[in-house]
Amino acid sequence: MPTACTFLLILAFILAGACDQVAQSELPVEPEIVESEPLASVPMDALAVQVVRVVDGDTIVVSIDGLSQTVRYIGVDTPETVHPTRPVECYGPEASIRNKALVEGQTVYLERDITETDRFGRLLRYIWLENGTLVNLELVAGGYAEVNTFPPDDKNEGEYISAQR
Numbered sequence: 001m002p003t004a005c006t007f008l009l010i011l012a013f014i015l016a017g018a019c020d021q022v023a024q025s026e027l028p029v030e031p032e033i034v035e036s037e038p039l040a041s042v043p044m045d046a047l048a049v050q051v052v053r054v055v056d057g058d059t060i061v062v063s064i065d066g067l068s069q070t071v072r073y074i075g076v077d078t079p080e081t082v083h084p085t086r087p088v089e090c091y092g093p094e095a096s097i098r099n100k101a102l103v104e105g106q107t108v109y110l111e112r113d114i115t116e117t118d119r120f121g122r123l124l125r126y127i128w129l130e131n132g133t134l135v136n137l138e139l140v141a142g143g144y145a146e147v148n149t150f151p152p153d154d155k156n157e158g159e160y161i162s163a164q165r
Helices: 004-025 092-103 135-141 157-164
Strands: 047-056 059-064 067-073 107-111 123-128
Touching (some): 059 107, 067 135, 092 135, 123 135
Parallel strands (some): 067 123
Antiparallel strands (some): 047 107, 059 067, 107 123
16 A cells, blocks of 8 residues: 555656646747748739848838839738837747748739838738749738738738638
């Protein structure tokens, strides 16, 4: 028959194992990089441009005819990292890093929907990679961005919502 000391020793081992599992589940987890299948091929009317700089998770600066233009991704929103009046938001740096991994220094293709610019003068565009990947959708599929559409610029909203689910 087990003694009280043996019973307490077994109980201590069980509790120690449970604590280890809880502690491990609280460790920060690296975000999984999910690459969605290309939605289609690059649209014929898309403009090829060079990415000059990645501003954050949903904004880039590109060179168009030698001029730098800021481009805001249509239909998605990522946590803030460079907002002038807001602090860096949770997962903002990760979204920026993912965007950089996708487009930094690349030739990308800009597709317009309906609206030319937003109220800040940024071009509003869908961003395509040469392999047919829609970057806006890729960021949603990977959990780096949320769907945030504003009619009339909402032609890919259905794909975004499916990817977000």
